[in-house]
Structure formats: structure tokens, C-alpha cells
Amino acid sequence: MLTATYAVLFYLAAAVLVLGLVARAVRYARTPAPLRVPTTPAPTSRGGAAVRVAGEVALFTSLFRSNKWIWLFGWLFHVALLLVLLRHLRYFLEPIPQWVVWIQPFGVYAAYALAGALLALWARRLLIDRIRYISTASDHLALALLLAIGLTGLAIKHFQPTDIVAVKAFFLGLMRLDWQPLPADPLLLTHLALVAVLMAVFPFSKLLHAVGVLFSPSRNQPDNPRERRHVAPWAAALERDQR
Numbered sequence: 001m002l003t004a005t006y007a008v009l010f011y012l013a014a015a016v017l018v019l020g021l022v023a024r025a026v027r028y029a030r031t032p033a034p035l036r037v038p039t040t041p042a043p044t045s046r047g048g049a050a051v052r053v054a055g056e057v058a059l060f061t062s063l064f065r066s067n068k069w070i071w072l073f074g075w076l077f078h079v080a081l082l083l084v085l086l087r088h089l090r091y092f093l094e095p096i097p098q099w100v101v102w103i104q105p106f107g108v109y110a111a112y113a114l115a116g117a118l119l120a121l122w123a124r125r126l127l128i129d130r131i132r133y134i135s136t137a138s139d140h141l142a143l144a145l146l147l148a149i150g151l152t153g154l155a156i157k158h159f160q161p162t163d164i165v166a167v168k169a170f171f172l173g174l175m176r177l178d179w180q181p182l183p184a185d186p187l188l189l190t191h192l193a194l195v196a197v198l199m200a201v202f203p204f205s206k207l208l209h210a211v212g213v214l215f216s217p218s219r220n221q222p223d224n225p226r227e228r229r230h231v232a233p234w235a236a237a238l239e240r241d242q243r
């Protein structure tokens, strides 16, 4: 019963995550960008604009210019999250690639960095009057959810070890449509339920900035209005009709 409940939960969460992200990406891609609005100074070629977006994704360049503390903890959180998720690949890949084996210890250090950075970002929202005033319930909930996932993960590792071989068999079984029993450890079940909630709310929450940054016109447009006239598709259609 437990295995079936979690199996269905993860199929649903994965479907909501994938379909939700695709629907959002399509909507972003179709949203008209009628004017050239890159934040200057901006690259003048498309390749340059791609490098600029890559810089935003990897280094959070705009955030670095605007606020060094948020940049520090925000960047630390995201790099730590990436390492933690890469460490988790061992539950989903068989055989486990050598590089995944190699990063395992770094993934554990990253788990502490992740929790620490989240606490710092949350403290900022709670302790600075101006930021507390503009923080909404969804801001607090996103931080609480991520922190709860990180802390339950660390608690499994240090206080209530689970049968990770069985956890892996369960997730490989999900992907092969051959369900295997999931260990009934309360901390593991909490960790996994919170992960399923994160997957399901991701496309509808502010966490979607992960996709949105790629579609941001102020960052992904080259600054070339003099070299190339920018005509939005709907404006081009109007011009064609008038001829």
C-alpha cells in the first residue's frame, strides 16, 4: 500500500513537473517581445547575448552587481543544490558513472552549504524590516520547503540511516514500471513526500525563475537596433497586409 501510494505520488508529481514546465516554456516563447529592450551595456551580437544569458545562469552576474550578500548566499545555495542533486543520481542510474561516485563526498559538504545558505536567505526575509514587509507567504513557503527537504535528507544520513539499496530499487522500478518495496522509514517518507510537493508546485511558483531567466528579453536580446530593424512577428504581418 505504501509503495503503491508513493509510486502514484511520484508519477503524478513527475507528470505535473514535466507538463507544467513545458507549458510554461511554450507560453514564455510565444509571449510577444515587440521592442528591443536589452539592459545596456549589452552585447551587440546574438552569440554575445547567449554568453550573457549563460553568465546569468552560471554566475548570477546581474545579482552580483545589485547585491553582494544575496548574490553570495543565492549562488552558494544553487551550486550546493546542483551538487546535492548530482550526488542523488546514484539512486537513478545503474551502473553509476565514475564521476557520480567521485562527487559523493562533495555532495555531503554541499548539503550543509545548502541548509546554511537557505537559513541566511530566510533570515534576511525575517530580520530586515523592508524585506519582511515585501515578503509573501509563497516566499516563506518556498524557503521552508527547500530547507525541510535538506534537513530531512541530512537527518536520514546522520540519525536514521535508511536502506539506500532499497530506495534505489524503488526508483529504478518506477522507471521500469516494475514496482519494488519502499522502506517505511518516517524520515525517508517525509523527505520523499516533500520532494514530490516541490516537483508539483515548481511550475506554478516563483521557483520557475529557473526557466524564466532564459526567456528574459532584457538579457537575451542583442543591442543591435541600428544594424537590424526589430520587427515583432505580429507587426510584420500587419506590414504585409498593408502592402
Ligand code: HEM
Binding pocket: 081, 084, 087, 088, 091, 107, 108, 111, 114, 146, 149, 150, 151, 152, 153, 154, 155, 156, 157, 158, 161, 162, 164, 167, 171, 188, 191, 195
Ligand atoms: C526522488 C528524489 C529524491 C530521493 C530518492 C532522495 C533520497 C535521499 C536519501 C535516501 C538520502 C539519504 C542519503 C544517505 O543516507 O546517504 C537523501 C539525502 C539528502 N537529500 Fe534527498 N532525495 C531526493 C530528492 C532530493 C532533493 C530534490 C533535494 C534538494 C532539494 C534533496 C536533498 C537532500 C539532502 C541535502 C540530503 C543530505 C545529503 C546526502 O546524503 O546527500 N533530496 N536523499
